[in-house]
Each structure stands twice: as C-alpha cells, then as structure tokens.
Amino acid sequence: MTWRIQLRKETPELPASQYSSARIRATWDGTGSVADASKALGFSRAKGYALVRRGEFPCRVLRIGRSTRVVTAPLLRVLDSGEPEYNGARAGHCAPS
Structure with missing residues (x-):
C-alpha cells in the first residue's frame, strides 16, 4: 500500500505537449475522452462536460449510450x-435546442 501512495505522489500530471496536435494525431483513434479533449483545448474536465451539456463544446461530440466521446x-x-x-459554438450562431 505504501508503494501505491508513493507512486501517486511521484506521478506528475501529463505535460502540455501530451495534448499537442501532433501528439493527438499520432496517438488517438477516431475519438477521445471529453476530459482529454478539454485539456487539449485549455480548460478543465468540468468545464468540458458543462459545455457538452449546453451543446457548446467547440467541436463534434458523440453520445453513445452513457458514454460521451469527442471526434x-x-x-x-x-x-x-x-x-x-x-x-x-461559432460566433453568431445559436446552440441547437
């Protein structure tokens, strides 16, 4: 158990380069998680899910059952x-209802 706690403390957050266009192009499949896409766009996971709920996420989102994925x-x-x-999400356009 001590090992796990120590591992968590030593594991740093993913660097910003982890979410660069080149890295995403090379490592992601056809979709990614809302949390990862939000980090790539520069906002928090909570903000990303809030934007998805309001229909304002800045790119295409798929809802498959209970799962939500970003294309x-x-x-x-x-x-x-x-x-x-x-x-x-474009300026001057209304979110779909």
Whole structure:
C-alpha cells in the first residue's frame, strides 16, 4: 500500500505537449475522452462536460449510450485554427435546442 501512495505522489500530471496536435494525431483513434479533449483545448474536465451539456463544446461530440466521446478530426481542426466549429459554438450562431 505504501508503494501505491508513493507512486501517486511521484506521478506528475501529463505535460502540455501530451495534448499537442501532433501528439493527438499520432496517438488517438477516431475519438477521445471529453476530459482529454478539454485539456487539449485549455480548460478543465468540468468545464468540458458543462459545455457538452449546453451543446457548446467547440467541436463534434458523440453520445453513445452513457458514454460521451469527442471526434478527433474536428478537435484537430479546432486546435490548428483556434476557431470553434461545431455544436453552435461559432460566433453568431445559436446552440441547437
């Protein structure tokens, strides 16, 4: 048990480069978690899920049963361009009801 506690304390958070476009392109499949996509976009997991609930996440989100996944290709476009592209997140567009 001591080993686990020590391991947790020594395990650092993933570096920002872990969420770069190149790294995501190389390591993610067709979808990623909302938590990881949120970190890649620069906000918290809680904020990411709040945006998903409001239909304002800046790229395409799939809801499969109880699971919510972020589509990788639109996420990469958002990271590369800096502009949101889906779910009503564009400026001047209303979120779908």
